[in-house]
Amino acid sequence: MSDLNTFREETRAWLLDNCPESQRQPIVKDEQIWGGRKREFPSADAQKWFEAMADRGWTAPTWPKEYGGGGLSPDEAKILQQEMARLGCRPALYEIGIWMFGPALLAFGTEEQKLEHIPKIVRGEIRWAQGYSEPSAGSDLASLKTKAEDCGDHFLVNGTKIWTTNAHKADWIFCLVRTNPDAPKQQGISFLLIDMESEGVSVSPIELISGESEFCQTFFDNVKVPKANLVGELNKGWDVAKELLKHERAMMSSMESMTEKEEFSLVDLAKQTLGADAKGALNNPEVRTKIAALDMEMQAFAQLNERMFYQHKAKQSDPRLPLLLKHIGTKQLQRKDELLLEILGNKSLSWESAASSHTEHTVTRNWAFDKAHTIAGGTSEIQLNIIAKRALGMAS
Ligand SMILES: Cc1cc2nc3c(=O)[nH]c(=O)nc-3n(C[C@H](O)[C@H](O)[C@H](O)COP(=O)(O)OP(=O)(O)OC[C@H]3O[C@@H](n4cnc5c(N)ncnc54)[C@H](O)[C@@H]3O)c2cc1C
Secondary structure, three states: OOHHHHHHHHHHHHHHHHOOHHHHOOOOHHHOOEOOOOOOOOOHHHHHHHHHHHHOOOOOOOOOHHHOOOOOOHHHHHHHHHHHHHHOOOOOOEOHHHHHHHHHHHHHOOHHHHHHHHHHHHOOOOOEEEEOOEOOEOOOHHHOOOEEEEOOOEEEEEEEEEOOOOHHHOOEEEEEEEOOOOOOHHHHEEEEEEEOOOOOEEEEEEOOOOOOOOEEEEEEEEEEEEHHHEEOOOOEHHHHHHHHHHHHHHHHHOHHHHOOOOOOOHHHHHHHHHOEOOOOOEOOHHHHHHHHHHHHHHHHHHHHHHHHHHHHHOOOOOOOHHHHHHHHHHHHHHHHHHHHHHHHHHHHHOOOOOOOOHHHHHHHHHHHHHHHHHOOOOOHHHHHHHHHHHHOOOOO
């Protein structure tokens, strides 16, 4: 038996021993485990499952063992993912430290920084927020104004970041700050790590139309940040920012499998709502054609993801692929939402009425929420601009 087959068998057996039955049910939002000093477990089973995964480093399967990661090869990590999916195991940890900050720190951080932060991310002890966008710097991120002045042994940070998701729950924030106002825009930016408990940091939640408020505005008022918290070289933070965005975009392209939302099978919902003939074919041929077309596109998309996996494994990653995947993946998710709405017809007009079912509310709310995915991590228009320039070689 090959090493990978042995690994698969051992992994399957380990998962069966360590993932309680209750953690093999579809995840619901209230039961997700996010990292952080204020981390809470919704049940003893959830804690047991989380700790088993963290002890093995499998919350970050491919990260090096010396920093607490799983040390798995890409093939082994894929097997772990497949076996978890086969058994329906819930993700053990939700954390942007795992999805985007950790990989950038592994690439650009000093040994001290990696030893300090990576094990805590793996163990879900620290929750991170992202401090990129500013009120006048979203798509044109490099025009950001939050400044960090060199004060000898520390930087003094002043300014504000906006749309900082869950900053009110975060322990630390990674920020892009201006360290040289005289240099051309992208060349005067540095990447700084800031403890949210530092004096002068404050957070103001932004209420959304849905009544939720995951977004915040974060203010920095004469915040002292040790020089040791600079990641990468001074004024070269743009390189770190780009590395991190690569991971953010890859993460967003597979948003459907990452989010806590309940997902619905197009075919099942269409059969229930529109009916099917004796052979099981949908009664509505127009919807049937649309579902088939979307399904084919989604399968092609999965193949593209597969291609990225093998390129990564062969250390031949094409930097253009994450751009394409983010754009296609988020659009596809929105098309699926639109089709679900079309299937439900006027039943999808419901938001919270007692006369409508849980499924009807959820489909509608997912449709509204998923609009965010073509904005977060760089809007679709910006993705297309970059694809036109970098992938197609078109002049701006
Ligand atoms: C769910 C979600 C979570 C987020 N979380 C975070 C976070 O945690 N931390 C963080 O820092 N930021 C976060 N953001 C912010 C996000 O990065 C910005 O919203 C995004 O970069 C767009 O910036 P903006 O909102 O300022 O829009 P703008 O840049 O003002 O753009 C407005 C519109 O103009 C278009 N546009 C702008 N410039 C061009 C151009 N050159 N060519 C063509 N069209 C253009 C855009 O595509 C968009 O449609 C989040 C956003 C969302 C939706």
